[in-house]
Amino acid sequence: MAGNAATGAGYDCGFLDEVVSDGRIAHERSVREEYAEDASPHPGRRPDAVVWPADTAEVAAVLAAANDRGVPVTPWSGGSGLEGNAIPVEGGIVLNTHEIDHVEVSPADMQATVGAGVVYDELNERLAREGLCFAPGISSGDVATLGGMVATNASGFNAVRYGETRDHVRRLEVVTADGRIVDCGRDVVKTSAGYSLKDLFVGSEGTLGVVTEVTVGLVGIPEHRRAALVTFPSRVAASRAVSDIVGSGLVPGALEFMDENAIRMLNRYHPGLGLEVAPTLLIELHANNDGIDADLAFAEGICADHDMLGWEAAGEGEVDDLWQARRDKYWATKSYRDEWDIALVGDVVVPISRYPDIVGAVAEASEDLDLVTSCVGHAGDGNLHFTSLVDPDDEGMVERAHELNERVVERAIALGGSATGEHGVGLGKRKFMAREHGPALDLMRTLKDAFDPDGILNPGKVLPEGRESS
Numbered sequence: 001m002a003g004n005a006a007t008g009a010g011y012d013c014g015f016l017d018e019v020v021s022d023g024r025i026a027h028e029r030s031v032r033e034e035y036a037e038d039a040s041p042h043p044g045r046r047p048d049a050v051v052w053p054a055d056t057a058e059v060a061a062v063l064a065a066a067n068d069r070g071v072p073v074t075p076w077s078g079g080s081g082l083e084g085n086a087i088p089v090e091g092g093i094v095l096n097t098h099e100i101d102h103v104e105v106s107p108a109d110m111q112a113t114v115g116a117g118v119v120y121d122e123l124n125e126r127l128a129r130e131g132l133c134f135a136p137g138i139s140s141g142d143v144a145t146l147g148g149m150v151a152t153n154a155s156g157f158n159a160v161r162y163g164e165t166r167d168h169v170r171r172l173e174v175v176t177a178d179g180r181i182v183d184c185g186r187d188v189v190k191t192s193a194g195y196s197l198k199d200l201f202v203g204s205e206g207t208l209g210v211v212t213e214v215t216v217g218l219v220g221i222p223e224h225r226r227a228a229l230v231t232f233p234s235r236v237a238a239s240r241a242v243s244d245i246v247g248s249g250l251v252p253g254a255l256e257f258m259d260e261n262a263i264r265m266l267n268r269y270h271p272g273l274g275l276e277v278a279p280t281l282l283i284e285l286h287a288n289n290d291g292i293d294a295d296l297a298f299a300e301g302i303c304a305d306h307d308m309l310g311w312e313a314a315g316e317g318e319v320d321d322l323w324q325a326r327r328d329k330y331w332a333t334k335s336y337r338d339e340w341d342i343a344l345v346g347d348v349v350v351p352i353s354r355y356p357d358i359v360g361a362v363a364e365a366s367e368d369l370d371l372v373t374s375c376v377g378h379a380g381d382g383n384l385h386f387t388s389l390v391d392p393d394d395e396g397m398v399e400r401a402h403e404l405n406e407r408v409v410e411r412a413i414a415l416g417g418s419a420t421g422e423h424g425v426g427l428g429k430r431k432f433m434a435r436e437h438g439p440a441l442d443l444m445r446t447l448k449d450a451f452d453p454d455g456i457l458n459p460g461k462v463l464p465e466g467r468e469s470s
């Protein structure tokens with residue numbers, strides 16, 4: 001090996017000058033510094049070089065050369081990960097696929113074939129011209145790319161109706177650790193031909209291969225949208241309404257939960273928003289027929305059964321403003337209190353019938369640990385995000401925020417749920433993998449060893465140290 005991760009001595013990446021074209025590599029400290037951190041609070045680490053390959057062939061050349069020399073390669077696209085997923089913790093090369101950004105739309109097949117660097121919102125702007133949409137509905141869509149979304153199996157507001165990224169991926173072009181270019185899957189809706197390798201790469205966070213191109217299925221933009229903001233006397237009442245709406249068979253376009261602290265933060269960040277401070281659901285329905293109003297009335301009936309305080313239908317323009325405000329929740333939280341910051345962003349998911357339990361678990365732990373915690377969640381699919389604001393200089397408070405996260409994750413797993421609904425494992429969730437997967441974790445290690453025998457791809461992520469699988 002040319003470097004030493006343990007001592008932080010760094011890797012000699014001079015060989016890259018022979019591998020990628022001019023202007024597509026940076027050795028300068030100032031550029032490397034920009035790739036030391038992602039959007040998470042996890043501590044950063046400067047890579048030894050950054051490359052922006054022009055195409056799949058250059059990605060393959062970088063990987064083959066790095067693999068020969070045992071130099072770590074951390075794939076990177078938008079850098080918006082919330083679990084340290086793209087932090088190059090062992091140094092080496094950051095391989096940025098951002099510039100692989102071709103888009104080819106096939107409206108007749110309801111699919112698009114796109115480069116890994118295409119940004120989610122930009123893809124949807126292009127697709128809107130055809131009345132189509134790539135549907136997972138991620139909040140960070142102005143930054144997150146298709147490569148990063150595939151790698152983390154991202155999803156968001158609309159997953160309750162349209163599913164997560166995995167549900168839309170038909171084919172992937174992937175470069176393996178040793179530089180082979182492989183196609184996984186076909187440009188079709190279904191196939192039974194052999195092992196589904198594309199499903200292994202989805203959610204693998206760059207630890208099994210580098211995604212260079214993806215074919216995704218599309219949906220038509222619905223003709224009708226209706227939305228309502230509903231307030232409740234308690235978080236439990238709001239979350240019980242969520243379980244009942246989904247359990248009734250109604251499939252909302254989005255079903256979002258926000259607690260009182262989240263509403264306070266949004267009101268502060270968006271003066272003029274003026275939302276009532278109470279546990280709130282934002283319900284959106286999608287349809288291509290007139291039955292949508294009957295469905296909305298049905299949802300209102302369920303909310304009334306849970307003692308809703310208020311039901312306010314939102315017009316088309318207002319809905320967009322509300323979603324924009326909700327998208328800004330992360331920034332609203334960060335700026336809520338001077339000098340304080342987010343300790344981490346919680347991201348658990350539970351069976352929908354257990355949503356009230358997990359909302360209650362956050363409130364209980366937050367009170368017990370004397371923290372200011374706010375919750376939002378793509379409640380319709382059982383996903384809950386919780387964020388404790390802390391004084392970064394108060395070590396005890398930071399530790400309590402991590403303790404809260406541990407308690408809530410343990411509870412989610414005990415309820416049959418998962419440590420992460422959409423942000424991935426990265427660095428922060430590795431310690432929960434044995435608890436969640438048990439002996440299946442050994443099979444994951446076997447896969448990692450088969451795909452990346454020298455361990456160069458995004459080392460230090462997803463799988464915990466050691467081989468225990470309790």
Ligand SMILES: Cc1cc2nc3c(=O)[nH]c(=O)nc-3n(C[C@H](O)[C@H](O)[C@H](O)COP(=O)(O)OP(=O)(O)OC[C@H]3O[C@@H](n4cnc5c(N)ncnc54)[C@H](O)[C@@H]3O)c2cc1C
Pocket residue numbers: 038039074075076077078079080081082085086097116137138139140143144145146147148149150151152153154155156157205206207209210211212330331422423458
């Ligand atoms: C304000 C905010 C809101 C967010 N909201 C959501 C949300 O609603 N839903 C959600 O799911 N996430 C959300 N996230 C998290 C983040 O945006 C997602 O994880 C996103 O999918 C990351 O995409 P990216 O292009 O930024 O990837 P990066 O952060 O660059 O990388 C993420 C992971 O993917 C790997 N990777 C990147 N490119 C490739 C590639 N070409 N091939 C293989 N591996 C690759 C990296 O190594 C890393 O492990 C949010 C983040 C922020 C800051």
